[in-house]
Amino acid sequence: MSDIVVAVDGPAGSGKSSVSREAARRLGFAYLDTGAAYRALAWHCLDEGVDVEDATEVAERVAAFDYAIGMQPDHYFVRVGGEDITPDIREPRVTAVVSAVARVPEVRAGLTALFRRLIAEASEPGVIVEGRDITTVVAPDAAVRVLLTASPEARMARRSAELSAVSAEATAQQLASRDAQDSRVVDFMNAADGVTTLDSTDLDFEHTVQALIDIVRAGA
């Protein structure tokens, strides 16, 4: 079991995955991308022809969800039923439905239990866990708790730069719509008590990684 748990939450495009993964790599920590599990379950529902708006049907898929994720920063993978679906979970068709899957209470309970098990099983000296409800629900007792934010304009510009095939307007609309849907389920826009806010609006990637590492070293 890791001695140091670092919980990182924040809105879409704030840099949670990329910054957490790089900080974990430099610290020699494990890294857990929790959004990948919600995405993988959404992918699985689409693959099986499940109506993602039918909460009962979606909930039925959680108990037997055969999921595996790589937690080493340099060996990241996502598998369902042994099939590697690492790139597939980022497809727009998955992103479009993941919030509907993530709002089902049985899904949240099942995946929260899975995340806690994965955190407990990590053997590295520390683990950085990122998502939307890590500081408040999954690991509220984490040694270090961070809300990674950036202005909507900065987040949209960063996401647009990644998705050259999609218009900036469409990207902005998708990001805002996902944040709006997800905010109905968990509050990741405001730091809970004891959570440190890291605003990367005016920081480049390198400075943001360094700022997170500094927070970890000061708090652990």
Ligand SMILES: Nc1ncnc2c1ncn2[C@@H]1O[C@H](COP(=O)(O)OP(=O)(O)OP(=O)(O)O)[C@@H](O)[C@H]1O
């Ligand atoms: N401080 C920064 N300055 C510039 N670009 C950044 C910064 N932080 C992250 N990025 C870039 O912004 C993009 C979005 O980051 P990332 O995918 O890590 O966000 P996220 O919060 O995990 O998003 P989502 O919740 O939608 O998965 C990536 O291309 C990443 O490299």
Ligand SMILES: Nc1ccn([C@@H]2O[C@H](COP(=O)(O)O)[C@@H](O)[C@H]2O)c(=O)n1
């Ligand atoms: N702790 C979490 C993490 C994610 N979600 C849901 O999954 C979606 C995808 O997350 P990404 O970080 O990969 O973008 C996200 O939009 C949420 O619907 C969650 O609910 N809780």
